[in-house]
Amino acid sequence: MDFEPKIIVFCCNWCSYAAADLAGINRMQYPHNVWIIRLMCSGMVHPEFIMDALSQGADGVMVLGCHLGECHYRDGNYRALDRSDMVVELLEDFGYEQERFHLAWISSQEADKFVEVVSGMVNRIKKLGPAGG
Amino acid sequence: MGVTAAMEWLGSCSGCEIAFLNIGEDLVPLITETLDLVHAPLLMDHKYFGQCGEGVTLEIPDAVIGIVTGGVNNREHLTVLRQMRKKCRLLIALGTCATHGGIPALMNGQDQQASWQAIFKTVSTDPGAEIPEVEVPPPLDRVYACDEKVKIDMQLPGCPPNPELIAELLVAIVEGRSPVLPGKSVCDTCPARREGRSVVGKVKRFIENVEFDPGEPVSGMRCLLEQGFMCMGPVTAGGCNGGEGVPACISARVPCRGCFGPVRKNGNQLLDMMNGLASNGIDFKSVVDRRSILRFSGAHGRLRPLKKRVAKE
Amino acid sequence: MGRVLNIAPVSRIEGHAKIAIHLDDDGNVAETFLHVQSLRGFEKFIEGRPAEEVPRIVNRICGICPWMHHLASNKAVDGAFGVTPTPVGYKLREMCQVMAHISDKILHFFFLAAPDFVLGPDADYSVRNVMGLVKAAPELARQVVRMRQLGQKMLEGFAGRAIHPVAGVVGGFAKPMIEEERKELLCGARELLDFSRYALDFAITDVFAKYMDAFSDLGGIKTGFLGMVDREDGSLRLYDGKLRLMKHDASFVDFEGDDYTEYLAEHVVPWGYSKMVYAKSWDEGFDMTLTAPRGIYRANTLARINVCDKISTPGAQAALEEFRSLFGRPAQQTLLYHYARLIELIYSCERTIEILEWPEITGSDVRAKVVPKAGRGVGLVEAPRGTLIHDYTTDENGCITSANMIVGTTHNIAPMNMSVKRAASALIKNGVYSEGILNQVEMAVRAYDP
Numbered sequence: 035m036d037f038e039p040k041i042i043v044f045c046c047n048w049c050s051y052a053a054a055d056l057a058g059i060n061r062m063q064y065p066h067n068v069w070i071i072r073l074m075c076s077g078m079v080h081p082e083f084i085m086d087a088l089s090q091g092a093d094g095v096m097v098l099g100c101h102l103g104e105c106h107y108r109d110g111n112y113r114a115l116d117r118s119d120m121v122v123e124l125l126e127d128f129g130y131e132q133e134r135f136h137l138a139w140i141s142s143q144e145a146d147k148f149v150e151v152v153s154g155m156v157n158r159i160k161k162l163g164p165a166g167g
Numbered sequence: 168m169g170v171t172a173a174m175e176w177l178g179s180c181s182g183c184e185i186a187f188l189n190i191g192e193d194l195v196p197l198i199t200e201t202l203d204l205v206h207a208p209l210l211m212d213h214k215y216f217g218q219c220g221e222g223v224t225l226e227i228p229d230a231v232i233g234i235v236t237g238g239v240n241n242r243e244h245l246t247v248l249r250q251m252r253k254k255c256r257l258l259i260a261l262g263t264c265a266t267h268g269g270i271p272a273l274m275n276g277q278d279q280q281a282s283w284q285a286i287f288k289t290v291s292t293d294p295g296a297e298i299p300e301v302e303v304p305p306p307l308d309r310v311y312a313c314d315e316k317v318k319i320d321m322q323l324p325g326c327p328p329n330p331e332l333i334a335e336l337l338v339a340i341v342e343g344r345s346p347v348l349p350g351k352s353v354c355d356t357c358p359a360r361r362e363g364r365s366v367v368g369k370v371k372r373f374i375e376n377v378e379f380d381p382g383e384p385v386s387g388m389r390c391l392l393e394q395g396f397m398c399m400g401p402v403t404a405g406g407c408n409g410g411e412g413v414p415a416c417i418s419a420r421v422p423c424r425g426c427f428g429p430v431r432k433n434g435n436q437l438l439d440m441m442n443g444l445a446s447n448g449i450d451f452k453s454v455v456d457r458r459s460i461l462r463f464s465g466a467h468g469r470l471r472p473l474k475k476r477v478a479k480e
Numbered sequence: 481m482g483r484v485l486n487i488a489p490v491s492r493i494e495g496h497a498k499i500a501i502h503l504d505d506d507g508n509v510a511e512t513f514l515h516v517q518s519l520r521g522f523e524k525f526i527e528g529r530p531a532e533e534v535p536r537i538v539n540r541i542c543g544i545c546p547w548m549h550h551l552a553s554n555k556a557v558d559g560a561f562g563v564t565p566t567p568v569g570y571k572l573r574e575m576c577q578v579m580a581h582i583s584d585k586i587l588h589f590f591f592l593a594a595p596d597f598v599l600g601p602d603a604d605y606s607v608r609n610v611m612g613l614v615k616a617a618p619e620l621a622r623q624v625v626r627m628r629q630l631g632q633k634m635l636e637g638f639a640g641r642a643i644h645p646v647a648g649v650v651g652g653f654a655k656p657m658i659e660e661e662r663k664e665l666l667c668g669a670r671e672l673l674d675f676s677r678y679a680l681d682f683a684i685t686d687v688f689a690k691y692m693d694a695f696s697d698l699g700g701i702k703t704g705f706l707g708m709v710d711r712e713d714g715s716l717r718l719y720d721g722k723l724r725l726m727k728h729d730a731s732f733v734d735f736e737g738d739d740y741t742e743y744l745a746e747h748v749v750p751w752g753y754s755k756m757v758y759a760k761s762w763d764e765g766f767d768m769t770l771t772a773p774r775g776i777y778r779a780n781t782l783a784r785i786n787v788c789d790k791i792s793t794p795g796a797q798a799a800l801e802e803f804r805s806l807f808g809r810p811a812q813q814t815l816l817y818h819y820a821r822l823i824e825l826i827y828s829c830e831r832t833i834e835i836l837e838w839p840e841i842t843g844s845d846v847r848a849k850v851v852p853k854a855g856r857g858v859g860l861v862e863a864p865r866g867t868l869i870h871d872y873t874t875d876e877n878g879c880i881t882s883a884n885m886i887v888g889t890t891h892n893i894a895p896m897n898m899s900v901k902r903a904a905s906a907l908i909k910n911g912v913y914s915e916g917i918l919n920q921v922e923m924a925v926r927a928y929d930p
Contacts, residue, residue, distance in 0.1 A: 081438050089468045120441055120451060127437060127458045129276070129471025178520060181494055182543020182643045188587070189642065191629040195622060199614050208489040210591070211609035212922075218605060218915040220485035220501070243517060270540040273525040282524035287748055289523065289884045290871075291741050292755060293766075296748035302500065302515050303753055327543065327643045374532050374650065374850040374878075381656050381844065419640025419647040420655045424536060426644070455530050456879070462537065 039093035039159040041068050043152065044083065046076045048106040050098035052142035057149055064149045065156040075099070076137075077110025081121050084135060085128060091166070094134045094159040096152065101139040111139065130165060133158055169200055170341050173230040174207035175251050177244035178271050178310065179237025183262035184209045186327035190334045197334060201341055205230050230255050232340060238264040238271055238466060239311040243304035252317040257340060259321045260313040261333065266324040267428040268466025272310040276458055276470040279306065312466035323348070324404060326426035326463060331409040349410045352430045353400035353423050357414050358386040367395040369453035370444070377420050385413045391422045392447075397454060398422035402439040404430045428464045435469065437461045482507060482911075487918055490514075492592040492609070493930050494544045495889065499921065501904050507911020512901040514925065516754035516893065523883045531557045531852065531874050532650045534883075538870070539644045541887065544587070546644045547580035547635075548863035548888070549870070551719070554648045556870040559738075559857020561650060561878060563850050568843040569652020574719040575835040576639055576648065577861060581718060581828040582672055583631035583642070584864045585821050588929045589679070590624040593818060596923050597687045602916030620682075627675045634668045637661070652847035659842055666836045673795070673829035680799060680822040688819060697906065699814040699899030699924025701770065702728050704759060704777030706744075706891060707784035708862045709734070714789035716796075716827060718862040724787040725759055725777065730810055732787065733761065737860035740869055744886065747775075747894070756894040757886055768898050776898065779866025779891035780928060781820035786810035791823075793830035799823045814899050817927040852878020863888040865929060892928045899924040 045051035051072045057064060069092075073079065076099025084095045097118065099111040118137040125132050138151045176184065190197060198204060205228040206213040216222035225246055233255025239245055252258055263269040274282065283306070287296040313319050323336055332348060339346035349356070373396060379388040391398040400414070404427040407415040416423050429436050437460040441451045454460070461470050482505050488498035496518040504510040522541055526534050535553040539546035551573055558565060565573070591610045599608050599616055607615070614621040632642040638661055639647035647654045657665075708721045725743055726732040735743055746755035747766040758766045758775035767774035777783070786809055791797045800823055807816060835841060852874070859870045865888030873882045903924040907917045 081442060082435055085435060085438060116445075120445060123452070124438065124441060124457075126473060128469070129474055131474050176496070178518065180540050180543035180546075182540070182546065185543050185587075185643050188591070189629065189632050191633075192622075192625060195614055195625055199611050204611065208491045209494070210492065211611070212491045212605040212919065214491070214605075215488045216486045219913065219918060220487045220499075221483070222486075240518075240520065270537060271520045273537075274521050277525060279521070282521050283519070286519070286521055286523055287755075289746075291744060291757075291884055291886060292746045293748060296755075297750065299748065299750050299753055301751040302513065303519075303751065304517055306519075326540065372530055372532060372852070372878075374852060376649070376654055376847045379655075381658050415636075415641045416646050417640075419645075421640065421646040421649070424533075424646075455877070456528065456533070459529055459533065459537075 037160060037163060039067050039156060039164070040091060041094045041096060041152070041155055041159060042087045042092045043068050043070045043096040043098060044076065044079045045070055045072055046099045047072055047074050049100035049104065049142045050140040050148065053140045053144050053148040056143070057145035060145055062145060062149050064152055067156045068152050075105065075107050075110035076114040077105070077107065079114060081117060081124065084121055088128070088130055088134060088165050093165045094136070094155055096136045096138070096155055098138050098140050098148070098151070101141055104141065131162055133162055134165060169203040170232060171205050171230040172202040172232040172234065173205055173227055173251065173255055174209070174234045175227070175247055176208065177235060177237035177248060177265070178240035179262065179264055181209060182327040183236035186325070186330050187333055189330040191330065193334055197337065201338065202232070225250055227251060227254050231257060232337070233258040234261050235259070235313055236262045236265050238268050239307065239313060239316050240271060241304040241306045245307065245316060248313060248317055257320045258317070259323065259336065260319045261323050262328050263324045263326040263426060263428050263463050265313045266322045267464035268310055268312050269326055269463055272465030272470060273462055275309045275465045276472060278472050279309065310466055315467060322432070324428045325406060329406055329409045332406055349406045351405045353403045353405045353407070353414045353427070356405040356408060356411070357400055357417055358384070359388050359390045359417060360386065361390045362393060368448060369395070369450050370397040371395050372455060373397070373422060377422070379420055385417055388420070391417070396422045399425035399436065399440060399460065401443050402429060402434065402436045403427050425460065425463050436464050482510070485913070485918065487922060490922055490925055492595070493926055494542070495930055497930065499900055499925070501908065501921070503908070503911065507908070509901070509905040509908050512897070512904050513751055514893070514897045514900050516752040519753035523885055526880050526883050529880055531560055531872060531878050531880055532850070534872070534880060535648060535650070536646050543643055545580065545584060545863045545865065545888070547577055548861050548868050550645050551577050551648050552859040552861045552868045552870040554650060555859030555861070556857040556872045557650045557859070559859060560855040560872050560874040561850055561853055561857070562855055563651045563848050565652040566845045566848050568656065568840060569846045569848065571835050571838060571841055572653040572657065572846060573648050575832055576635060576645070577719045578828045578831045579631060579635050581864055582825060582832070583628050585825040585828070586624060586628040586631065588864070589683070589818060589821055593926050596919070596926070597691055601920050601923060605915065608919070623675070627672060630668055631672060634665055638665060649847060651850040654847070656844045656846045657842050662836055662842055666833065669829055669832040669836060673826070673833065676822070676825040676829045677795065679825060683818065683822050692815065695815050696813055698920060699903040699927065700812065701773070701814070701895060701898045701902055702812050703773060703895055704728055705783035705786045705810055706777050706779045706867055707787040708860065708867060709788050710792070715792045716784055716788035718828070723860070723867065725761070726787045726810060727762070728810065728812070737869065738858045740858065740886070746886070746890070752893070754890050754893045757891045758894065768894050770898055770902055773898065776894050777891070778895045779888060780817060780864070781824050782811065782817045783866070784862060785820040785823055791827055793827055793834065795830055796823055796827035799826055814924055814927045817929065821929070865889045866891040889930045892930060896925055896928050896930060899928070
């Protein structure tokens with residue numbers, strides 16, 4: 035059977051979640067491998083959330099926030115950016131490929147970009163195989 | 168007659184058992200009056216297969232309190248642990264190996280099969296040796312903490328655990344009250360002087376001694392992290408000092424390496440330490456061999472073999 | 481094929497093992513095995529780690545002799561980095577090591593082995609242990625618990641930890657000793673010396689006098705011996721010295737630890753995880769046959785007492801002289817391990833006092849300058865269980881690239897197997913065996929303090 039990855043996507047309430055919502059309203063197609071978790075801000079994603087997701091069965095984790103400069107809380111996404119460097123670096127320490135994490139900025143109107151980004155992630159993870167393997 | 172108790176060691180070094188013996192003068196009433204030991208390989212001769220070794224199934228007697236030390240590394244450990252769970256009403260995981268994997272779980276960070284093969288091919292080993300397979304328990308795929316395999320009722324970490332806390336735990340159980348165990352971090356119990364931010368942007372290796380005046384107590388010494396040494400006090404559960412006094416390693420003027428495991432049961436020492444360093448303006452990339460921050464808590468899937476980088480297209 | 485008796489776990493020893501006794505159709509011993517059940521892989525998982533961290537990792541190999549691994553490892557890293565510890569650092573390490581021997585010997589003799597002698601090997605298993613000892617000889621038991629605790633507390637008070645120590649560091653020691661600490665330790669060490677003299681007297685009158693003849697043959701085998709001696713005068717050394725490999729006819733060769741691979745090699749059997757070290761330099765191979773063993777030597781207390789020319793401290797030297805006059809050199813009876821252990825106990829106390837009385841011990845220069853670099857170092861100490869060898873190679877960052885260890889107990893795995901076979905064959909005849917008899921087989925193992 036083909037490998038169907040499980041991707042956890044942390045979306046911020048103000049931009050990327052709205053984009054995902056819009057994609058749904060517009061009946062745009064995107065892979066069913068995506069599990070969305072809504073948070074108020076991408077800056078809320080503690081590195082532990084990401085590692086926990088991977089250690090409990092997720093094959094990839096995405097953090098999607100507002101474009102830089104457009105954060106509802108002024109600089110939450112800058113924090114997410116700072117942290118992502120560390121997360122990428124630490125993934126290997128925990129025995130995961132760096133490709134299992136992805137950070138992107140999506141505004142509330144960019145439904146097409148949301149679809150493009152998550153589809154790209156699903157394809158990459160399909161090639162990579164399961165995280166536990 | 169005391170409350171029946173059984174002790175077992177799995178993949179352990181027996182340091183926990185020595186810590187138990189280090190309870191000191193209270194040990195005598197503890198093992199002769201408070202507790203009635205029915206099975207404990209270090210101290211007494213109850214056997215798995217009958218006293219004459221004729222049995223075929225591994226048996227441990229019924230006991231109210233069960234104490235297991237060590238992680239679960241092989242099939243025999245698993246059998247013994249399951250038997251202990253079956254026979255003991257209250258099962259305690261004692262020591263960091265049993266609670267978080269401990270040092271032996273460092274093996275989880277690498278390819279076990281390749282490592283074992285290499286061990287039987289060292290410079291001093293006769294050529295042609297193979298990994299032993301006859302009448303020895305085969306290894307599991309990785310090293311597990313006890314609670315990954317059976318339900319554990321109480322945990323007391325530490326490498327080794329503090330003797331006073333072991334005594335407190337056991338006496339509390341017998342008296343039917345909740346034990347008083349520390350819940351703070353090593354830092355919270357450390358008297359070293361903190362002045363604010365670290366003076367350096369990097370952490371250094373422990374190849375020079377820390378700065379202190381030997382005539383002064385630890386409270387006169389500046390925080391080791393602030394002195395620029397990697398000290399895991401912030402992300403490590405306290406208790407090595409028995410709840411009060413100076414943390415053990417700090418009293419030897421040596422930085423903490425996290426032997427009590429994370430402060431919260433499910434904490435991640437590596438992640439928390441890196442987060443802590445970064446938020447204090449210290450370059451987390453200056454830590455040599457970061458993964459060994461998980462040297463005491465590598466079970467629960469925390470340490471895994473390194474993945475090869477996928478070649479960029 | 482007859483039946484198999486599985487004595488599992490071997491108890492009142494400090495590790496994981498089981499004895500399997502295979503009986504033939506007539507109920508006589510066909511074959512015996514001492515299976516070592518545990519393998520963890522320290523040699524591999526210290527690879528890549530900064531070498532100065534390794535002494536705090538490998539002490540977890542053994543919770544009973546963590547100081548030995550800690551210090552052998554420190555010595556190996558010293559060697560790899562090309563550092564010579566300062567004189568004060570060297571002495572502080574040695575003092576901790578001999579002090580660790582004190583508690584260990586009290587633990588082994590009184591907590592683990594003595595129940596067989598005080599309560600008798602045939603006593604019921606529910607009383608033949610330290611709890612039974614408390615009931616049978618409460619005064620002795622209380623004294624033993626207190627003395628062992630004193631040794632542990634002295635180490636903990638000075639070095640922060642008694643179990644899994646951290647105070648030994650590459651280049652020396654992590655902290656100097658202050659005058660108050662010195663006085664306190666000296667006071668404790670004198671008390672321990674008094675107790676150690678009492679312990680030997682007790683053992684000679686109450687144990688050896690009673691059991692030596694009855695058990696003179698228990699697990700008896702004829703082998704060579706390996707132990708550490710002083711480079712100059714051949715006296716007993718535990719922390720630092722050259723190695724001496726003695727044949728059963730008392731002829732010997734001396735060599736430096738760095739050259740260990742030329743003299744020793746490890747044999748692997750498919751039925752136990754522990755390797756078996758043997759004397760490669762004898763050029764006779766490895767064979768555990770009772771009548772004609774090849775390459776077999778023993779380590780641990782009896783071996784050290786056999787190979788040394790003398791002991792540098794007075795009380796232990798007097799005990800050694802008496803021992804030699806009774807049993808000759810080398811003494812072969814397995815039960816004499818206990819006797820030798822108590823002589824070493826006296827030496828350890830006397831040596832601790834000697835170091836504490838050294839006027840410069842409170843000096844502040846405890847650690848030499850350390851620069852991590854590429855190299856190889858072999859660190860040796862005499863652990864309670866035998867010669868401990870750590871051999872590390874480092875890269876230019878001072879991280880471990882390869883490691884090889886020969887742990888004290890492994891020297892005695894082959895001799896223990898032979899002693900088990902010897903004891904079982906002598907005791908089990910025509911299918912007649914009992915719990916007491918099987919316990920005597922275990923006693924042969926227990927003497928080695930594995």
